[in-house]
Amino acid sequence: MRSWSKSVVGGAVAAAALMLAGCAGSGGDTGGENPAPSGPRELTVWLMNGSAPETLTNELHKEFEAANPGVTVKYEVQQWNGIQDKLTTALASNDAPDVIEIGNTQSPKFAAEGVLLDVSADAGSFNKDQWLSGLTGSATWDGKQYAVPFYAANRVVLYRTDMFEQAGITAPPANRTEWLAAIDKLKAKFGSDKDFQALYLPGQNWYTLLSFIWDEGGDIATQDGNAFKASLDSPQAKAGLEFYKQLVEASGTKAPKDADEQTPEQAGIYGGGKVAMFIGLPWEVATAAKSDPKLTDLTGAFPIPGKAGSAPVFQGGSNLAVPANSKDQDLAKKYLAMLSSTKYQTQFAKAGMIPGTSTDVSALEASGPVSAAMAKASANGKGVPATPGWATIEAGQNPLKDMLTAYLTGAKPIEQATADANGVLDKAFSES
Known part of the structure; x- marks a missing residue:
């Protein structure tokens, strides 16, 4: 969905469905981490169709697995059509994915329902001082950090x-x-x-x-x-x-x-x-x-x-979050730290997107006059009420x-x- 909104689709989860998701527990409020299991581990990542270029995710997952021996990234590309029901079911279950992409206008609702992990203490490792201002508000709820800006676009x-x-x-x-x-x-x-x-x-x-x-x-x-x-x-x-x-x-x-x-x-x-x-x-x-x-x-x-x-x-776009019911929250945070690094955010810019956790848009400016105009306008980006x-x-x-x-x-x-x-x-x- 490229109308931007991704935020239109990402923000379209019905209130009743989210109330069901809120039954998942209070992990999002406490910020408590599940204990890391021993032995081989699998990190389940859900990103949306059309988000990260395949070349980026291939490189990212190879590097992540090399840096975390015994860990396999189970990468699943989700379709926007029907994602509301799928997310609702996943976040209400005890078998939630470990990292999810959600629309920036959707983030406050999920955070308020208590189905996202409070990552306030870890925000610094996600390059917070470089976050895109137009998405920052949507990643915060009640003074706590529940999501990380992923990428954005503006008209x-x-x-x-x-x-x-x-x-x-x-x-x-x-x-x-x-x-x-x-x-x-x-x-x-x-x-x-x-x-x-x-x-x-x-x-x-x-x-x-x-x-x-x-x-x-x-x-x-x-x-x-x-x-x-x-x-x-x-x-x-x-x-x-x-x-x-x-x-x-x-x-x-x-x-x-x-x-x-x-x-x-x-x-x-x-x-x-x-x-x-x-x-x-x-x-x-x-x-x-x-x-x-x-x-x-x-x-x-x-x-x-x-x-x-x-x-x-x-500025419409997407955030990344860790479900409160993730069984591998420690690995999920490491994954967010790697994906939010300048290295991978620069790759988003080269692909024609505004990076969510980097103020360096030089690669976007260099990709053509249309992208350069978007990069220039992005410095004054804003969002809807969070x-x-x-x-x-x-x-x-x-x-x-x-x-x-x-x-x-x-x-x-x-x-x-x-x-x-x-x-x-x-x-x-x-x-x-």
């Missing part, structure tokens, strides 16, 4: 370099004013084509909305300890929503106002050759290039513009999507749209 503006050149745009926009000016130039050059869109922007792209809200100084919610209170009705959040509407209207987008970037798949629309820009993830270029292979070389990227420079960006309630929000109908559609279509004024979204969020927060 950028992907654009047709040839169209920009033909429209006389000599440099990528660095702020909102320049972005709107670029849209005007593109429309002046190509607007006679009734199918042309300077920017394809669907009405429910809430990831992009967050950039504008954060850029205005607002947020989804305010936090007091472990409690969250929705704040979409703040002047700053409303200003972000208003700019989203301004961008939709200025761009001439033909995208539906009642659907997100996957309905229809925006990369496919871009691949049709009539779109100059869209806001997406780097690997969406490859999807678009299935329609037109030339797009691989004709696509550039720049960070989402803010009022004065790049806007903050939503609360168990967020899993419920993403499992259902996200109120930010409803808010966007209601406001963009005129079904509700901004005051009512934001107030209604706040009500749904607060209900989810209070039930977590």
Whole structure:
């Protein structure tokens, strides 16, 4: 699942299922380690399909087994489809895997249910001083460390370099004013084509909305300890929503106002050759290039513009955790330490991902202009509220999507749209 969300899928475990998982015991709260068994040992690792490159895991497991004689890594690649039920069953059993990958928005829920091991005392050995700031909050619950950032990605503006050149745009926009000016130039050059869109922007792209809200100084919610209170009705959040509407209207987008970037798949629309820009993830270029292979070389990227420079960006991704019922917690911690080292995090960067436990993104910057733009934007990454309630929000109908559609279509004024979204969020927060 590459919409990022991995966090959408990773954060979609139902609350009832997680309550069942919580019956596994209190090992996550105590941080107690099971005694290490004697003789040959097997470390079971569950990573998700499309996460770590095979070359990385092959090298990692060879090195890990060499460093731990008598230990065999049982590596199992899991599919996103059906992972909710599989994780629930595994974490509620006495035969849990030893290391698991979980979505960053899923982590607080699992931690609060007591099915993850408290690794606070070991965080230093996981390169904590280099952790990606956008994922750090999701790996913590109630002041304790229950997960380790794995890797992430964030959205950028992907654009047709040839169209920009033909429209006389000599440099990528660095702020909102320049972005709107670029849209005007593109429309002046190509607007006679009734199918042309300077920017394809669907009405429910809430990831992009967050950039504008954060850029205005607002947020989804305010936090007091472990409690969250929705704040979409703040002047700053409303200003972000208003700019989203301004961008939709200025761009001439033909995208539906009642659907997100996957309905229809925006990369496919871009691949049709009539779109100059869209806001997406780097690997969406490859999807678009299935329609037109030339797009691989004709696509550039720049960070989402803010009022004065790049806007903050939503960072979705995955964390690593040790189940509270793992029988080999000592080995699991050694595995996390090795995987979070600069050596292996650099390999993630070379594969086009933002490393979770390393601030060195030079390898990502060197892998091409699109990856370089993502690396630049990653320095200002943020996450959704680190609360168990967020899993419920993403499992259902996200109120930010409803808010966007209601406001963009005129079904509700901004005051009512934001107030209604706040009500749904607060209900989810209070039930977590």
